[in-house]
Amino acid sequence: MNYDANNRTFDCEPTLTDSQVLQFCREGYLLLKGVVPAEINQRARDYLEGKVPANPSYIPKGMTSADLERIRKSHEPSTILLEDWFIEHVLLNPQVAGAMRSLLGSNVGLPVLVSHHKVECPQPAQRWHHDADHIFGPELNSVEVFYFPQDTPVELGPTELVPGTHIEPSRRKEEEPGIFADGPAGTIGIHHQSILHRRGLSTANGTRHMLKYNYWRTVAPTRDWIIEPDFDPQIAYYGGHNQARYVAHMFYWLCGQGEEFRVIGGQAWPWSSPNQIGRSYGFGSTRGYRPNWRKNNEDGYAA
C-alpha cells in the first residue's frame, strides 16, 4: 500500500480480475461483507455518536478547528476522513482499496465528503430512486461505497439495490424487492453511483448508521487490473438485450478503448446466446455504432 497523505491518493496492487471488473460493469455493485475489524467499527460508531474526541491528522488548509467541529456535527461528518484509524482501516482497507485500484486505476483519489445516513429503526422502506446528479455513460470516474459500522441484517434495513440498473433510467414498483447489502459490522457495499436503490424496510429496533462516500479516478483508464490468461472478450457474458452493448462499452472504456468501441446491432457481438454454434459476428468491428446512452434515438444506437 502506497498512501500519499499530501495528495490524499493511494496506490496498491489491484485485486479484481477481468471477470470481476466485467461483473461490476454488468451488475453495478460488489459487496464486501464484514471486511472492517470490529474495534474500528466500534470506534466509527462512537465517533458518529460524539462519544470520542476528534483527533484529525491535520487541519485542512483554510479551515479552523471550529469549522471541523461544525462539520463533525452535521449530517455530512466528513472530518472522519481526517482520522488516522479511519484512513488506515476503512478507506485503505485492503479489499476495498484493491477493488478501487482495479476499477479506478493508479493513484486513486480519496473521498472529501461523507454522507451519514442515521436511522432509528424500525422504519418503512424508502422509495426506489437514482441518486441526484447521476450520469449514465460508459465512463467510470468515481465509485461510491456504503459502509455499515454495525451488524446490519435485513431486519435493520440495509441498502437495497437492483443489479444492472446503473445504465439507464429505471422504474420499479415499491413492492418489488432488490438485493440487500446486508452483512455483519464492517460490511462495505461498492456500487456505481447511478444504480437504482433505496433504504430497505427495517423491522428490528436499533440505530442504523451508514456512511456514503466516493473514491475518484485521477488517471486515464487502462486494463491494468488482474489479467486472466483465458479471459476471451469475444465470448464473455455482457448481459441481455438492451444491456450487453452498454456493459461492453463500459468494459472497453475501462480498458482505455472506449473511443474505438463499435457494435453492428442485432445478434452481433456483444450479444450472444448459449445456444449458438459459433462465435458472434461483429467482434472487433471498426465500423458500426456506439450505444446511445442519452436515449435520444429510437433504435438505441448513436452515430
Ligand SMILES: [Fe+2]
Ligand atoms: Fe439514495
